[in-house]
Amino acid sequence: MRSLYLLGATGSIGRQVLDVADATPGAFRIAVLTADTDIETMTVLIQKYQPEFAAMNDAAAAETLAMRFPDLEIGSGKAGLVRAAAWNPGDKTGLLVNAIVGVAGLEPTIAALGVKRTVALANKETLVVGGAIVMELARRNGVAILPVDSEHSAIWQCLNGEDLASVERLIITASGGAFRDKTRAELAGVTPAEALCHPNWNMGRKITIDSATMMNKGFEVIEAMHLFGLPLDRIDCVLHRESYVHSLVEFIDGSLIAQISSHDMRLPISYALHHPTRTPNPTARLDLAHIGELSFAPIDFDRYPCLRYAYEAAARGGNAPAALNAANEVAVALFLAGTIPFLTIEAIVHQALAEVAFIERPTLAELLETDAAVRTAVTGRYPRPNLI
Numbered sequence: 001m002r003s004l005y006l007l008g009a010t011g012s013i014g015r016q017v018l019d020v021a022d023a024t025p026g027a028f029r030i031a032v033l034t035a036d037t038d039i040e041t042m043t044v045l046i047q048k049y050q051p052e053f054a055a056m057n058d059a060a061a062a063e064t065l066a067m068r069f070p071d072l073e074i075g076s077g078k079a080g081l082v083r084a085a086a087w088n089p090g091d092k093t094g095l096l097v098n099a100i101v102g103v104a105g106l107e108p109t110i111a112a113l114g115v116k117r118t119v120a121l122a123n124k125e126t127l128v129v130g131g132a133i134v135m136e137l138a139r140r141n142g143v144a145i146l147p148v149d150s151e152h153s154a155i156w157q158c159l160n161g162e163d164l165a166s167v168e169r170l171i172i173t174a175s176g177g178a179f180r181d182k183t184r185a186e187l188a189g190v191t192p193a194e195a196l197c198h199p200n201w202n203m204g205r206k207i208t209i210d211s212a213t214m215m216n217k218g219f220e221v222i223e224a225m226h227l228f229g230l231p232l233d234r235i236d237c238v239l240h241r242e243s244y245v246h247s248l249v250e251f252i253d254g255s256l257i258a259q260i261s262s263h264d265m266r267l268p269i270s271y272a273l274h275h276p277t278r279t280p281n282p283t284a285r286l287d288l289a290h291i292g293e294l295s296f297a298p299i300d301f302d303r304y305p306c307l308r309y310a311y312e313a314a315a316r317g318g319n320a321p322a323a324l325n326a327a328n329e330v331a332v333a334l335f336l337a338g339t340i341p342f343l344t345i346e347a348i349v350h351q352a353l354a355e356v357a358f359i360e361r362p363t364l365a366e367l368l369e370t371d372a373a374v375r376t377a378v379t380g381r382y383p384r385p386n387l388i
């Protein structure tokens with residue numbers, strides 16, 4: 001039985017990870033569960049899965065949980081998350097599943113790689129902010145990072161048995177998000193409730209807003225660059241409204257290989273959890289004859305400046321993607337709180353990239369300093385409590 005160390009257990013991905021694990025009784029045990037503040041969901045999950053250790057990012061939530069489960073060890077804050085990721089350091093077959101949202105996932109990923117634990121990564125911000133450091137640590141420790149993001153899982157599946165040297169380019173598909181049919185003028189007045197209505201996927205709040213701005217696609221380009229070790233100019237995006245083709249690989253002989261399936265994260269989660277074997281799972285089957293048509297179109301970078309900023313930050317490298325991510329995290333929180341209009345998200349990101357004190361080869365500490373400095377600068381301009 002394989003141990004899962006599940007971070008972000010109460011979220012959209014975290015709950016689907018548990019669904020996938022439940023679908024093969026006896027295959028997995030849930031050794032560790034963590035969340036941010038949601039003690040009610042954690043209470044239910046702890047009762048059901050009886051983990052060895054749990055952690056809450058929020059200290060008060062950790063205290064409440066500790067009172068409910070006096071016999072369970074419960075950590076809190078960043079230290080608790082890092083402990084959870086590296087729990088049972090001698091367990092060489094366990095899998096860290098990182099489903100935390102935001103840069104908060106970076107240090108736990110590093111902690112798991114530090115004990116040579118394989119990582120199934122949904123937390124794309126880990127690679128956006130710390131891709132160079134994280135991939136280097138994984139290489140040094142001989143540990144695999146398995147993608148959970150659907151586009152990267154698709155590319156991973158397309159590359160199965162192929163030589164990376166025969167890859168011409170990666171083509172990441174994009175649905176266009178909630179506002180793909182709106183003009184730039186119309187975008188000025190959109191509300192958080194409208195932005196949270198994704199046409200194809202039901203996901204956490206932050207990634208749904210990132211899909212509407214297409215920052216999510218920019219993050220995925222950076223994620224792919226690190227995961228597959230290809231230069232930025234060989235990673236393209238294409239608009240694909242139906243979100244059935246999850247991504248494609250073009251080979252040097254002109255062949256395109258695509259991975260196609262329904263909109264259900266349980267498939268890429270299952271592929272990562274059971275790798276290298278495929279396992280039946282509850283994902284809905286796709287009937288292409290019923291769907292009839294799949295459409296593709298070029299992406300208009302003027303309409304989606306966040307995608308362009310992500311490419312620019314990736315090309316600069318160093319701590320630029322850390323600044324991009326921090327500005328975006330705060331801007332999305334401000335938009336969701338009703339403090340700024342939708343189009344101010346891209347303006348905040350643009351300004352952060354213009355102002356960043358550039359470091360070419362940042363250490364982890366310097367990346368975290370960049371993150372903190374950008375958060376302070378943005379919240380200083382758009383003051384609201386509890387956003388740092």
Ligand code: NAD
Pocket residue numbers: 007008009010011012013014034035036037038057081099100101102104122123124125148149150201202203204205206207265
């Ligand atoms: P979510 O908001 O639904 O869940 C986030 C989880 O992380 C929750 O368990 C929450 O308690 C925890 N969390 C939040 N802030 C935290 C913090 N500061 N410290 C520790 N834990 C914290 O988010 P989600 O949609 O499940 O996304 C999780 C990650 O997976 C994101 O990086 C997202 O981009 C990526 N992802 C999600 C989907 C999807 O379909 N939801 C698809 C691809 C990739």
Ligand code: MG
Pocket residue numbers: 149150151220
């Ligand atoms: Mg994705």
